[in-house]
Amino acid sequence: xxxxxxxxxxxxxxxxxxxxxxxxxxxxxxxxxxxxxxxxxxxxxxxxxxxxxxxxxxxxxxxxxxxxxxxxxxxxxxxxxxxxxxxxxxxxxxxxxxxxxxxxxxxxxxxxxxxxxxxxxxxxxxxxxxxxxxxxxxxxxxxxxxxxxxxxxxxxxxxxxxxxxxxxxxxxxxxxxxxxxxxxxxxxxxxxxxxxxxxxxxxxxxxxxxxxxxxxxxxxxxxxxxxxxxxxxxxxxxxxxxxxxxxxxxxxxxxxxxxxxxxxxxxxxxxxxxxxxxxxxxxxxxxxxxxxxxxxxxxxxxxxxxxxxxxxxxxxxxxxxxxxxxxxxxxxxxxxxxxxxxxxxxxxxxxxxxxxxxxxxxxxxxxxxxxxxxxxxxxxxxxxxxxx
Ligand SMILES: Cc1ncc(COP(=O)(O)O)c(C=O)c1O
Numbered sequence: 457x458x459x460x461x462x463x464x465x466x467x468x469x470x471x472x473x474x475x476x477x478x479x480x481x482x483x484x485x486x487x488x489x490x491x492x493x494x495x496x497x498x499x500x501x502x503x504x505x506x507x508x509x510x511x512x513x514x515x516x517x518x519x520x521x522x523x524x525x526x527x528x529x530x531x532x533x534x535x536x537x538x539x540x541x542x543x544x545x546x547x548x549x550x551x552x553x554x555x556x557x558x559x560x561x562x563x564x565x566x567x568x569x570x571x572x573x574x575x576x577x578x579x580x581x582x583x584x585x586x587x588x589x590x591x592x593x594x595x596x597x598x599x600x601x602x603x604x605x606x607x608x609x610x611x612x613x614x615x616x617x618x619x620x621x622x623x624x625x626x627x628x629x630x631x632x633x634x635x636x637x638x639x640x641x642x643x644x645x646x647x648x649x650x651x652x653x654x655x656x657x658x659x660x661x662x663x664x665x666x667x668x669x670x671x672x673x674x675x676x677x678x679x680x681x682x683x684x685x686x687x688x689x690x691x692x693x694x695x696x697x698x699x700x701x702x703x704x705x706x707x708x709x710x711x712x713x714x715x716x717x718x719x720x721x722x723x724x725x726x727x728x729x730x731x732x733x734x735x736x737x738x739x740x741x742x743x744x745x746x747x748x749x750x751x752x753x754x755x756x757x758x759x760x761x762x763x764x765x766x767x768x769x770x771x772x773x774x775x776x777x778x779x780x781x782x783x784x785x786x787x788x789x790x791x792x793x794x795x796x797x798x799x800x801x802x803x804x805x806x807x808x809x810x811x812x813x814x815x816x817x818x819x820x821x822x823x824x825x826x827x828x829x830x831x832x833x834x835x836x837x838x839x840x841x842x843x844x
Contacts, residue, residue: 457688457689457762457764457810458725458764458808458810459481459484461481461483461484461835461836462479462481462725462727462808462835463764463766463808465479465833465835466479466725466727466766466806466808467766467768467806469727469831469833470727470729470766470768470806474831475727475728475729475745475746475806475830475831476726476727476728476729476744476745476746476750476830476831477726477727477728477830477831477832477833478724478725478726478727478750478812478816478817478830478831478832478833479724479725479727479808479833479835480514480516480517480723480724480725480813480832480833480834480835480836481723481724481725481835481836482516482517482520482723482834482835482836482837483835483836483837484722484723484836485517485520485521485720485722485723485813485836486520486521486523486524486836488719488722488723489520489521489524489525489719490524491694492505492524492694492719493505493524493525495694495695495697495698496694496698498695498698498699499695499698499699499701499702500702501701501702501703501705501711502698502699502701502702502705502711503677503698503701503705503711503712503713504526504527504710504711504712504713505524505525505526505527505712505713505714505715506525506526506527506528506529506547506549506676506712506713506714507521507525507527507528507529507714507715507716507719507720508528508529508531508679508714508715508716508719509528509529509530509531509535509538509539509716510529510530510531510535510716510815510818511715511716511717511719511720511721511814511815512716512720512723512724512813512814512815512816512818513535513538513539513542513818514832514834515538515541515542516834517720517723517813517834518539518542518543518546519542519543520723520836521719521720522543522546525719526547526712527546527547527548527549527569528543528546528547528548528549529548529549529550529551529679529714529716530548530549530550530551530552531550531551531552532552532559533556533558533559533562533563536548536550536559536562536563536566536568537562537566540566547569548566548567548568548569549568549569549570549571549572549592549676549712549714550563550568550570550571550572551571551572551574551594551638551640551714552572552574553574553575553611553612554574555574555578557581557585560578560581560582560585561585564585564587564588564589569590570590570591570592570635570674570676571589571590571591571592572591572592572593572594572638572676573591573592573593573594573622574594574612574613574614575614575618576614576618576621576622576625579591579593579622579625579626579632580625582632583625583628583629583631583632586631587631588631588632588633589631589632589633590633590635591632591633591634591635592635592636592637592638592674592676593613593614593619593622593634593636593637593638594612594613594614594637594638594639594640595613595614595615595616595619595637595638595639595657595660595661596612596613596614596615596639596641597615597639597641597656597657597660598615599641599656603649605642605643605644605680605682605757606642606643606644606680607641607642612640613638613639613640619664623668626668634665634668634670635670635673635674636661636665636670636673636674636675636676636709636710637657637660637661637664637665637673637674637675637676638675638676638678639657639661639675639676639677639678640676640678640679640680640714641653641657641678641680642680643679643680643681643682643717644680644682645680645681645682646682646692646693647681647692647693647694647696647697647700648696650680650681650682650697651696651697651700651701651704653677654677654700654701654704654711655704657675657677657678658675658677658704661673661675662675662706662709671708672708672709672710673708673709673710674709674710674711674712675709675710675711675712676711676712676713676714677701677711677712677713678713678714679713679714679715679716679717679718680715681697681713681715681717681718682718683717683718683721683722683811683814685757685759685760685761685762685811686759686760686762688722688762688810688811691718692718701713716814716815717814717815719814720813720814721811721812721813721814721815722810722811722813723813724811724812724813724814724816725808725809725810725812725813726746726750726751726761726808726809726812726816726830727806727807727808727809728744728745728746728806728807728809728830729744729745729768729804729805729806729807730742730743730744730745730769730801730802730803730804730805730806730807731743731744731745731784731803732772732773732803733772733773733774733775733779733801733802733803734773735775739780739795740775740777740778740779740780741779741780741781741782742775742779742780742781742782742798742801742807743782743783743784744781744782744783744784744792744807745783745784746783746784746827746830747782747783747784747785747790747825747827748783748785748789748790748791748792748820749783749785749790749820749821749822749823749824749825749827750783750816750817750820750822750829750830751792751809751812751816751817751820752816752819752820752821753811753812753815753816753819754791754792754793755789755790755791756815756819760792760793760794760796761792761793761809761810761811761812762809762810762811763781763792763793763796763798763807763808763809763810764807764808764810765798765799765801765805765806765807765808766805766806766807766808767800767802767805768804768805768806769801769802769803769804769805770802770803770804772802772803772804773802773803774800774801774802774803775800775801776799776800778795778796778797779795779796779798779801780793780794780795780796781793781796781798781807784825784827785824785825786825792809817830817832
């Protein structure tokens, strides 16, 4: 659950007063990305792999991933500028709702390869720029998404009526070239569910694109590959998905996926130490330095963040009982894990939360309570860039 590289650095940081800190193992990230790449390469016709930068856009992460991915998906002008700086030659797809005119123009200036259009109004504004653009229309298919971690219903993409409203706009703006369809319908799907969803998207997209006369169509099947916070060793079955998707593919079309979480989540740890151990109304609590303003993931997903304890504790308060791990925030929501079995946990012990490499620091409300920010450490042999 914790790599030796991270364990050693965590102990050093604890000794040097360097906690809390995000510690990333870039060699582990590269090994994981290489395994995903190998699964896709072993299945001719399998989708291209774009990394969704929103999961973790840190430059060292992007640069470590670059050899293993076909491109990067960005979802704002900020991500676009950042990814262009970190990876000047990367193929980029730009999606996301509510793109401004300035963002659309910046995308064309930056040589974005594909724009994922979210509404007829966005398409009209893009067309009004009068510049060549290659687009996928983002479709929001109805359907039963029961059991998924997050269904992307609501304002994302277009239903069939809205997609239909794009047709006259495209006809009147030949400089906007329709290349295909994009869909990101849900997250938290295992390989079998993802394949069913991919088949559903293809079944809708193919006839629609054929009727539009799109040659060599592209279909982006989205991200959302599941990770298991309760069992970090339980990985998304990339070989099964790659084989299954390749079997769905047809000659002359390009399939693409854009996962984020399942690519980078395993590469990061949030490492901190125990400030206090105490009992209230029969329950034990360990108060940790920092909090969920640094790692909001367990709050947003309402789960227990997996962790490893590095014993360093002294003579201060300790417990052997199930313990709830909380941070320094003045809110009962500042909880990393509830009633966890941590063995003997003592003041001064170090706690390394795993699976903090995606949707961790970058989705968290850093400013709340003005505690110091964590340190950031990118370990391993991948090319290092000091700016996040
Ligand atoms: C359009 C789009 N693509 C890809 C992703 C990445 O999803 P995940 O990190 O679950 O793979 C997201 C996440 O919200 C998204 O909105």
